[in-house]
Structure formats: structure tokens, C-alpha cells
């Protein structure tokens with residue numbers, strides 16, 4: 001029996017994806033070293049309802065010098081984080097010398113706006129290449145993992161933080177107890193800890209099973225986040241649904257008794273209870289839908305190949321590692337993935353070894369069908385690549401179901 005990383009309660013497994021590679025380990029074609037695999041399975045805690053992976057990948061394997069995810073590559077995400085920074089400054093930075101800390105600042109996409117406003121800030125991120133990109137934008141960064149000891153050191157040298165913010169990072173950190181003790185050490189008495197991550201409610205509703213991979217250790221819900229916050233002397237005081245990355249929730253956490261929880265918290269938790277979101281029956285039903293989606297997708301790809309159509313994919317996302325490896329999609333079905341990230345181009349997709357090619361080659365000539373792995377950026381990508389569809393190309397989507405549009 002696995003014990004919950006958040007509360008030590010018993011965790012019941014509800015879906016097993018089998019052996020999976022690291023989702024962001026894009027291989028050099030000449031690399032002959034053995035690839036790292038682990039068992040990707042997901043379960044739910046019977047005590048605190050936290051949905052989590054059954055097996056943990058050592059953090060240094062995932063977050064390393066050449067971590068290839070660069071937040072600023074999407075214009076929609078750049079705008080999202082500029083708006084977020086402005087909102088945090090307006091609502092939480094009213095004192096004379098506010099201090100903002102970001103956990104997982106990546107290339108500085110959010111803190112850049114805070115830095116430009118002259119507000120005292122610090123980004124904490126363990127992936128060296130992205131930290132250097134942030135520093136080049138004038139962002140102050142600490143090259144490190146956020147955990148209790150890091151937080152205590154920052155508190156000692158810089159004083160308490162008015163805002164601790166994180167996007168798409170807290171769900172990456174299995175040692176959530178150390179994170180919360182760190183928040184306790186660093187946060188000012190009336191400060192807020194604000195974080196946003198893919199929302200379990202959207203993942204289940206849209207069957208977006210590819211949100212499950214090594215880095216996404218937790219799939220949060222308002223119920224599980226509130227239970228965890230309370231264990232460490234905090235409370236969930238606000239929730240906000242966000243449209244980015246296929247549906248996220250932004251959680252606002254404050255020290256217990258410092259802020260009145262908004263009506264939105266009770267509403268979202270009531271909705272989760274009414275949907276029985278964290279009941280094993282619902283989660284097992286989600287698992288059946290995952291199997292069906294994969295079968296539909298591979299059937300379509302086989303049909304296209306047999307009919308002689310050209311197929312490729314768009315967006316070498318971390319998510320796509322789960323799709324290609326679980327569904328068994330290799331270069332025979334999808335010969336190339338086009339991606340704008342220089343650090344991924346010329347490499348092979350983890351596990352399935354599909355070549356990643358630069359976007360500049362996408363139109364030379366266009367494939368007939370393109371599997372959109374970066375479906376969370378669909379609006380932005382489909383609009384920019386409108387010439388592809390105008391000349392007869394079709395996008396293949398696989399969440400919530402498989403279809404060519």
C-alpha cells in the first residue's frame with residue numbers, strides 16, 4: 001500500500017500507464033545510453049482526496065541543466081503572466097517595500113513584469129538554462145529547489161514575502177510537506193501563497209489523460225488543496241478557474257484566520273462533491289475513457305497510414321510522452337513532430353524516438369493530417385497556422401475525443 005505524500009493516508013491506485021520514459025528527456029539521435037523508465041500509475045488518497053502518482057521520479061532527473069520547457073514560447077502564456085503580475089502588484093503589493101517570491105520562475109515570464117516595476121522579488125528554480133534566461137531579463141534568481149531549507153535561508157537574508165507565487169510548479173513537487181513548511185517560514189503574517197496548476201475537474205471532464213506524466217506528481221482539486229493547506233496551518237481562501245493549459249485553478253492560500261474564504265471556495269468544493277470527483281468509481285470511469293481514446297487514436301492513425309496519407313504532429317509537449325508511449329505511437333505512424341523550441345529540435349521524442357523538427361520545415365510540404373499534441377495552445381496555433389487548413393490540411397485532436405477538424 002502506497003502512503004499519501006500529503007497526509008500519509010492510504011492511496012488507492014486507479015490507472016496504470018505502464019513503463020514510461022521521462023517526459024522532457026528528448027534524446028540526441030547518437031545517444032546510445034540506456035533510457036530511464038519508471039511506472040506511471042495514478043491513485044487517490046482515501047483520507048485527503050489528493051490524486052497523485054504512485055511512483056516518484058528523482059527530481060534531479062527531471063529538473064536539470066537542459067530542462068527544455070521555456071514558458072515564454074507561447075504568446076498567450078506571455079500575456080497570461082503579464083496580467084497575473086499586474087494583478088498581484090495591484091492587490092498584494094500595497095505596502096512600502098513589498099517582496100514577491102516565485103517558485104519555478106522558469107525563463108522569467110512572470111517576474112519580468114514585477115522586475116520592470118522595481119518591486120523587490122526573487123525567483124527560485126533548479127533548472128540552470130532557464131534560470132539564465134530569466135537573469136538575462138533582469139530578474140533576480142536563486143538557482144535552487146524550493147523546499148523548507150531554501151525558504152528559511154531566503155527569510156533570513158531577505159525578510160518575509162508578501163506574495164509567494166507559483167504556476168505549473170507546485171504540482172511538480174512531491175515533497176509538498178516541505179513546501180508548506182517553507183511557505184510557513186517565508187510568508188509574511190498577512191501574505192498570500194498563490195499557485196495555479198492543471199485542475200483535476202477539467203482533466204476528468206475532458207479526459208485529458210496526457211496531463212498525467214512524471215512531472216505532474218499531483219492532480220489538484222479544491223478539496224485536496226484545502227485539506228493539505230489546513231494540515232500546515234493555512235486555509236484556502238480563494239479559487240479561480242483559468243482557461244490556460246486546458247483548464248487550471250488558481251488557489252490562494254493564507255494563514256488560518258487571516259482572510260475570510262470567498263464564496264468561490266465553498267462553491268467549487270460543493271461542485272466537486274456533487275460530481276463525486278475524487279470517488280474511485282468516477283476515476284475508474286475516467287480510466288476507461290483513456291483506453292477508449294487511445295484505441296480510437298491509434299485506429300485513426302493506422303487507417304490514415306493504410307490509405308497512404310501523410311501525417312505528422314505539432315508540439316513536442318511533455319504531455320505527448322504519455323500519449324505516444326501509452327498508445328504505442330512511433331515514427332511508423334507519426335514520422336515527425338514539429339516544435340518551435342530550439343532545445344528540442346534535432347532530438348528524438350522520449351521512449352518512442354520520433355524526430356523533432358523545426359517549425360520552419362512544417363510547410364515544406366505540409367502533411368495532410370497533423371496530430372496536435374499542443375492542444376492546450378490550439379487557438380494560438382490553429383490561428384497562426386491557418387494556411388495549413390486553407391490548403392486542405394486537417395488537425396487531429398484526441399481530447400475529449402478523437403476527431404479530425
Ligand code: SAM
Pocket residue numbers: 063064067069071103104105106109124125126127130144145146147166167168169172173
Ligand atoms: N512557471 C512557469 C510556467 O508556468 O510556465 C514554469 C513551469 S515549468 C512546467 C516548471 C518549473 O518548475 C521548471 O522551470 C522547473 O525547473 C521548476 N521546478 C521544479 N521543481 C522545483 C522546485 N522544487 N522549486 C522550484 N522550482 C522547481
Ligand code: TMP
Pocket residue numbers: 073074075314315316317318319338339340341344359374376377380381
Ligand atoms: P506545453 O503544452 O507543455 O505548454 O508545451 C508546448 C510545446 O509546443 C512546446 O514544446 C513548444 C511547442 N509550441 C510550438 O511549437 N508552437 C507554438 O506556437 C506553441 C504555443 C507551442
Ligand code: ZN
Pocket residue numbers: 004005006007008009045046047048049050
Ligand atoms: Zn492524503
